[in-house]
Amino acid sequence: MRTALVPGLCALLLLSAGTASASAADATRPQPYAFTPGARAVAGAASAGTAERLDPGHTYRSSLPRNGKLYYRLDLTAADTAYVPVTAVPPPGTTVSATDGIKVSVRDAHGTPCSFASARFGAGLSARPVTALGQREAGRTVCQGVGTYYVLVQRLDAEGSGTAATAQRWDLEIAPVTEPRPARAGATSAPRTWDSATPEPLTGAPRDRSGGTGFASAGPLGQGVWRTALVPGETRFYKVPVDWGRQLHASVELDGAQGHGYVGGALNLSVYNPVRGYVEDAAVGYTGTRKPAVLAPLPPVEYANRYAAPAAVTSVRFAGDYYLVLHLSEQMTGLFGQGPFGVTLRVRVAGQAHTGPQYAGRPVPGDVFTLTQQEREAALPGSPGGGGGGGDRVMKLVAIGGIGLGTVLLAVLAGWTVAARRAQTRVSAQKPTA
Known part of the structure; x- marks a missing residue:
């Protein structure tokens, strides 16, 4: 047994040393966007007549050329509302202006637009x-009835921002969703009153939570104070379960750093709803001094919010996972170094939960507007936020104790060896004597 353990132990120690070295190197560069595992490849068409079909409930990967536009097809019933979020991912090192970005619209078979939406990089120039x-x-x-509809995706490139990097294609992630009508007609106007006061920020010792690098890998959070670190150019995704009737509040703070100058939009916090629709954002202009950015108050989640005019109200229209997305501007490097920079995220979920509308059919995917009991509990104060667990606790002990991962593995293996010897001793003691 001892002979078998030694080579395995050496291999594990070598692996842990290599992992630690790779982790140190990775900490100095932004992590790429993590696309949904198993996403289907789809080629956008130059015209509506040759567009490939998107099926709700599936996630797709595509790519968009500069100054180009692409069409995709949807086949919809008369009763379903369709949502088609498109995430554009520029290559690393892309030079952008504040007004660069993408525009997405849905059109009927006659070319009549049903909706327009755009997303731009903003003041962070990152x-x-x-x-x-x-x-x-x-x-x-408009845009009613069963039939064929088209999704049009276009680049928004500002004049003068073109470089070798911006000339490259941008990867796309497309995740269509459908929502059925309610079984019974309800209010057709948005709630007139709701608590729009900004609450006092949560206090207490923050808990580490690194987050994910895409919507599909978003790190779960509940109410609480959370801590991470970002390098310039990095984006992190989190998700917070928000039930019907509950209200999400969030703020973010960027630690102080050595350096001089000003970076506009240095740290951006954006909120997206369960179908990845934009809700609200806040940004930190940075001079090296610790500074918070607080999201404007959002209304409680209600079905009738969809009848409101402001985007920050109409987008808070269903229960489910709301995404908090953090991005640290690449512009930080020139004035304040490569980081990483400490970031504190404060999340509060207020209000009384209640049952939502009964739909006449099933959303696609079926769980997009549904929360489990475990997810509801994860949003409560003092919860672990749906993540962490034993792995986080072990790594926290490693960090606090200042010991290496190889030492931890050695201790674990030693424990296994002792346990195996004790078990062998007990078996030997139980054997009948001759």
């Missing part, structure tokens, strides 16, 4: 994943 949502709403005055 390439990052940006998401725009196209939609066809059932029951409105």
Whole structure:
């Protein structure tokens, strides 16, 4: 047994040393966007007549050329509202202006637009994943009835921002969703009153939570104070379960750093709803001094919010996972170094939960507007936020103790060896004597 353990132990220690070295190197560069595993490849068409079909409930990968436009096809019933979020991912090192980005629209078979939405990089002047949502709403005055509809995706490139990097194609992630009508007609106007006061920021010791690098890998959070670190150009995704009747509040703070100058939009916090539709954002202009950015108050989640005019109200129209997306501008490097920079995220979920509308059919995918009991509990104060667990606790002990991963593995293996010897001793003691 001892002979078998030694080579395995050496291999594990070598692996841990290599992992630590790779982790140190990775910490100095932004992590790429993590596309949904198993996403289907789809080629956008230059015209509507040759567009490939998108099926709700599936996620797709495509790519968009500069100064180009691409069409995709949707086959919809008369009763379903369709949401088509498109996330554009520029290559690393892309030079962008504040007004560069993408535009997404849904059109009927006659070319009549049902909706327009755009997403731009903003004051941070930093390439990052940006998401725009196209939609066809059932029951409105245009784009009604069963039939074929088209999704049009276009680049928004400002004059003078073209470089070798911006000339490259941008990867796309497309994740269409459909929502059925409610079984019974309800209010057709948005709630008139709701608590729009900004609450006091949560206090307490923050808990580490690194987040994901895409919508599909978003790190789960509940109410609480959370901590991470970002390098310039990096984007992190989190998701917070928000039930019907509950209200999401969030703020973010960027630690102080050595350096001089000013970076506009240095740290951006954006909120997206369960179909990846833009809700609201806030940004930190940075001079090296610790500074917070607070999201404007959002209304409680209600079905009737869809009848409101402001985007920050109409987009908070269903329960489910709401995404918090952090991005640290690449412009930080020139004035304040390569980081990483500490970031604190404060999340509050207020209000009384209640049951939502009964749909006449099933959304696609079926769980997009549904929360499990475990997810509801994860949003409560003091919860672990749906993530972490034993792995986080072990790594926290490693960090606090200042010991290496190889030492931890050695201790674990030693424990296994002792346990195996004790078990062998007990078996030997139980054997009958001759």
